Amino acid sequence: MIAFAVAIAFLALFGAGVLRDRRRFGNAVYLGLAVTFLGLGLLAEIDTAPPGVAASAMVVVLLVLGLGPVVLAGLLCANGVQMVRKEGRSPANLLSLLAGLGMFGVMGLMVAALVTHSWTLGLIVGTLLLVLGYISFLFVCFVGYAFLYGRMRLRRDADFVVVLGSGLIGGRRVPPLLASRLERGREVYESLAARGGRQPVLITSGGQGPDEEVPESHAMAEYLVERGFPEGRIVREDRSRTTEENMRFSRQLMEEAAGPGAECVIVTNNFHAFRAALMARRVGVNGQVVGSPTAAYFWPSATIREFVAVFLQYKAVNLGVCLTLILMGVLAWAVR
Known part of the structure; x- marks a missing residue:
């Protein structure tokens, strides 16, 4: 019963956090903790379930714990190979392969x-599992809440739509992702x-890279106009070089046109939506972020x-926790 009470408490914090501002990573952690304690409560009550149900549930849990990591690692490696074949051998495209090999x-x-x-080796493995367990928990929280955030209802009171750039092909052509x-x-x-009422304004956001013939925002606008927009x-x-600059410079344009606190909807790809929302909150942009479809094979490495x-945005806390876990392992080895 205690686990259920804790789950309800974290669920209440999650609900309050979403109502206050849905663009907070704390919401993801509260949701993850609520689900975790709910699961612990259900496992604690499994002995009260009918024999057939209890046995089936335990088999499922054991299969997930035993085979789940192996299957996941294999899928990540397969996806990594596919990413290299389709997108090239850049460090970003190797992430899913490296994650699978690491597992x-x-x-x-x-x-x-x-x-x-x-x-000694057992202690090293135990310490490593504690660190990876912490990181994995945060990753599951991130993925779960990002999925939920991407399905929240679109706001209806925005006067601006901001489309973030992502690079051009051949110096001036809009690629499929963009x-x-x-x-x-x-x-x-x-x-x-x-x-x-008042018609919205669409802002194309993106400056000119060293290998581009025109600013991304101009190519984006041309793409839309050619299709009847x-x-x-x-x-x-057309000044930005990074996502954060996309946000800051677009905010300046919106405030010049509509004053401080101008409301907008920001558009990026779905795998990038939640991080873009966190960034928008950090730089003071009053906007919800929505995502556009992305090829399925691109998701693991991008996520x-x-x-x-x-x-790394919260590195003080996260690296601090990881370092503490490592120091605990070192201390256990030293006092043996």
């Missing part, structure tokens, strides 16, 4: 510790325009990359 490496260390009965954002931005614009409703933000960026 197999940890499993190998666990087997070695059991076979050799080495106390085209997906622009089409989603058009959908959001039309949804806001249908409400009546009203040119008079487009504003080009890992997004999580790493968020993890």
